[in-house]
Amino acid sequence: MNKYEICLEKPAHFSWKECLWFLDRGYDDCLFTIDGASITRLFATEEGNLLIRITERKEKLVIASLGAPFAERNANHVASYVKDWFDLDRALDPFYALLEADEKLRFLRHEYAGLRLIGIPDLYEALCWSIIGQQINLPFAYRLKRRMVENFGAAVVYEGHAYHAFPSPAVLAQVTITGLVPLQFSVRKAEYLIGLAKLFVTNRISRQQLLAFADHEQMVQDLMRIRGVGLWTANYALMKSLKIMNSIPYGDAGLNKALFNILHFPKAPGRERVDEYFNAYQDWKAYLVFYLWRTLSHPRPVGAQKN
DNA sequence: AACCAGGCTGCGC
C-alpha cells in the first residue's frame, strides 16, 4: 500500500492557527516554511531526505509526503515527531483550569486558546539552538542558525524553494572553530557547539539517558556539566525538547520582560521571586513560560516585510 | 551612542 498521507487526530483545546501563528511570528526560521495554513519541512532520514507538508483537515492534521510514499518506518518517525513538535498528546484542561483561577493571567487562556508548547523534538538541535541564542537578540540568533544549517545541513529544492534540515552531530563534530568564526559565531560559541556535537557523537548525552533521572533537578544538573550549558540553557532544552513541565529558564530576558509587563515584577527578578509565583502552576510551569513568551509577539503591521 | 539581546565561563576575591 502506498501511503502518501498520515492523519493525526487533533486533541481538544488545539488551534492549528495559533500554533502556526507562533511559528510564523516574525522571525526567519530556516527549518520550515509556512504558507497560508500549511507548514513544510525537511527530514533527513537514514533512507534519504523526506519532505513533508502538514495541513489541517476537519478534525485531523494531515501530514503529506511531497516525494515518495512513506516507508513504514518513516511514517512512524514523522508521526511521533509531529505529535511531539505540536504537543498533541497533552490534555490542556488542567492548565486552563489553573489559568482560570489566576485573575491576572486568565486572559492567556482566552487570547491564545489552543496554542501548544511548540517543541524542538531533537535534543541536539534544541541544545544547539539554545547555545546559539545565548546573549544575542533573536534576529541575529536566527541568522546564525541559518548559516550553520545552510553550510552543514541537508537541503532539497522543491518547486523552486530550498528546504533545509539541521545538521547531524556527526557532521558538526568535524567542523572546526575556523569553520564557524567566518559565519559570525564567536570563538567561544563555536567551541561550545563543536564540543556538544562530540558529546552526542560519542553518546555521552541522550534523551533516553536524561529521562532516566528521577527528577527535573537532576536533569538540570546533568546538562549543566556540558561546557556552554548553564541554568538557562538546561531548562530551555528540557522545556522545549523533553517537555519537562516544571522547567523554567530562569533569567530569560523574554520571561523577565513578560513578568515585568504583566505582573509588574522587578526587571530582573531572582529565581525565588519567579518560583514563588510559578509554585501555583505545578506541572505546568513550562506551559506558563511559553504562554508568557507568546505575549511578547504581536501581529505584524500590515505591509511589513517578512523574509 | 549607549545599552540590552530568550547567558556562560573563568578569574579574582
Added chain:
DNA sequence: GCGCAGCATGGT
C-alpha cells in the same frame, strides 16, 4: 560562594 569582565554583533 559572589561579582565581574569578556564575548561578537544587531536592534533600539
